[in-house]
Amino acid sequence: MTSAVAIANLALTKVGGKRVVLPTENTAANNAVNAVFDFVRRAELESNTWRFASKRAELSAETTAPAFGFGLSYILPADCLRVTEIGGAGSIWYPDPLGIEAEQVMPYEIEGRRILTNITAPLQIKYVFDETVVANWSANFSMMVGTRIASQVSFDLSDTAALGDRLEREYYSCLTRAVLSNEIQQPANRRPASTWAAARSSVTFIPLANAAS
Numbered sequence: 212m213t214s215a216v217a218i219a220n221l222a223l224t225k226v227g228g229k230r231v232v233l234p235t236e237n238t239a240a241n242n243a244v245n246a247v248f249d250f251v252r253r254a255e256l257e258s259n260t261w262r263f264a265s266k267r268a269e270l271s272a273e274t275t276a277p278a279f280g281f282g283l284s285y286i287l288p289a290d291c292l293r294v295t296e297i298g299g300a301g302s303i304w305y306p307d308p309l310g311i312e313a314e315q316v317m318p319y320e321i322e323g324r325r326i327l328t329n330i331t332a333p334l335q336i337k338y339v340f341d342e343t344v345v346a347n348w349s350a351n352f353s354m355m356v357g358t359r360i361a362s363q364v365s366f367d368l369s370d371t372a373a374l375g376d377r378l379e380r381e382y383y384s385c386l387t388r389a390v391l392s393n394e395i396q397q398p399a400n401r402r403p404a405s406t407w408a409a410a411r412s413s414v415t416f417i418p419l420a421n422a423a424s
Contacts, residue, residue: 260295
């Protein structure tokens with residue numbers, strides 16, 4: 212079973228550090244790992260929609276409405292790192308961080324730890340949560356986090372820039388494997404067709420044999 216100690220030892224092995232038995236061991240190497248462990252975990256969890264760190268919840272509206280712009284306010288769950296879906300009354304919207312699809316721009320805003328929207332309660336959300344139980348992580352995610360930690364502490368523990376550069380490249384290789392492994396676990400959610408796609412699908416094609424008639 213993977214544990215925080217196992218992740219720490221993976222990182223220490225990659226930088227030539229002495230492995231530990233307990234996470235509280237007072238060594239320079241272990242202290243360096245502990246200093247970045249939580250930051251790396253949260254950053255990597257937040258970076259993608261990991262299946263093992265996904266939750267759903269129904270939120271109740273606050274009694275006080277936003278000052279302007281929206282009619283309702285909802286407090287995000289304490290362990291929420293990133294909202295991935297939001298809906299209500301049978302509708303679901305998907306965040307489009309690049310703003311490419313205008314019709315998929317969310318009818319909400321996140322301010323601090325609140326969702327502001329006009330969608331009535333209960334507000335249904337899916338989100339990535341801060342999974343602190345390392346045993347629940349996927350194997351590829353664990354490898355990725357261990358490698359990322361190693362790259363972060365490599366200079367302090369080895370004093371060589373070359374090792375840090377190598378570990379950074381190895382991290383991106385681990386990231387690719389983790390993302391691919393995550394995506395093949397479950398079919399992608401079907402999103403509403405864009406207006407452009409809908410227009411294309413409505414075109415009637417005339418067979419070439421009948422084009423002249």
